[in-house]
Amino acid sequence: MMSKNKELGLFLKKKRSTLRPEQFGLKFDKKRRVKGLKREEVADLAGVSIDWYVRIEQGQNVNPSIDVLISLSRVLQLNNEEKRYLFNLTDKKLPMEDITTAIISNTLQKFLDNQNPNIAYVTDSKLTMIGWNTAALKVYGNYEEMNEKERNSVWRAFNDDYLKGLLDNWEGHSKLRVEQLRANYSYYENDNTINEIINELNEKNCLFNKWWSNQGIMGTPEGQKLLHHPLVGDLYLSYISFMSTEIEGAYITIQMPIDDYTKNKLEQLMLV
Known part of the structure; x- marks a missing residue:
């Protein structure tokens, strides 16, 4: 031996x-x-x-x-x-x-970049954006200029007017994010940053408080969504999410055009 x-x-x-x-x-x-x-x-x-x-x-x-x-x-x-x-x-x-420690490896970043003009991003167990490609920035906003709190998709759902205008179904999106965050509680129970966000939203937003208290658990690894982009108009997308084996509790999401109309719009955004 x-x-x-x-x-x-x-x-x-x-x-x-x-x-x-x-x-x-x-x-x-x-x-x-x-x-x-x-x-x-x-x-x-x-x-x-x-x-x-x-x-x-x-x-x-x-x-x-x-x-x-x-x-x-x-x-x-x-x-x-x-x-x-x-x-x-x-x-x-x-x-x-x-x-x-959540680190986007060179290999993972290359994978995200290769998805352009499809939207691709990575969220950690706290539902904070930790990795993205150019298409994600063009559609969802410049994560590179946001702090950790602003990149949290739950906090942003209740506080960001751009995202509220972008989402066709804001309530469905936000309720799902709250339930996903609650389902991941074991990953971040001792994390001060996310617990401060949860306490803030519980105090200031009655809908968050209601959905958090309901203790509903949902997961949608695949589906469809409609976005209203301020520059190119409606984007009809299908999406798939899968868990990362490298980053504990993290998910990689790819959003793809359902039709040629949306594909052309995403390609236009890459040139802006």
């Missing part, structure tokens, strides 16, 4: 081979013999010595620290399952904050 040290070295070598120097702004030489990144490149990017990194890839017992493992995870662009595997091989415990 292979030792954990040997298994760790092979795992790092395999992940290193999947990366390209261009991803890190490194010069690519056509005569390059190494598949993926070189050992010295990984060592430099991770902030460790080349001698130390060579030893760990050779399967020697070097006992890396948690900080070094996190750094290697970042450089090698490990997903959550791969991070757990890395830490298990070194008999270390992956810090909880590293699991729960």
Whole structure:
């Protein structure tokens, strides 16, 4: 049976081979013999010595620290399952904050961007927008200029006049968001930011208070919706949502045109 040290070295070598120097702004030489990144490149990017990194890839017992493992995870662009595997091989415990931090990876962002002119975005367990493509900005507003509170889709449903005018069925949208937020309570029960939003809405909005108190739970992974965009008019969309395996409690949503009329409108918006 292979030792954990040997298994760790092979795992790092395999992940290193999947990366390209261009991803890190490194010069690519056509005569390059190494598949993926070189050992010295990984060592430099991770902030460790080349001698130390060579030893760990050779399967020697070097006992890396948690900080070094996190750094290697970042450089090698490990997903959550791969991070757990890395830490298990070194008999270390992956810090909880590293699991729960919502980070849009380069791969996920590329996926969102490739959906244009379809609308694509990611919401975390608190229903706060944490990732989006250009089409989402053109239709729903500039999330890049919003703070965390303003990007929360529940708070925004009750406080943003632009969104209220955009939605054909504001009440159905808002009620669903409240019920989805309540269904996710176990993810954020100790989060001060979202609890402040819930308390604020409970105090100031009777409809939120009513829907929150009803404790209804709904989920609509697929469906259709109509939006009234101020620049291009009506948008008839179908949508699908699926849970992210990388970000705990997060959902990825794609909204697509139902007809050519809407497709043309979305393409027009991309040019604005």
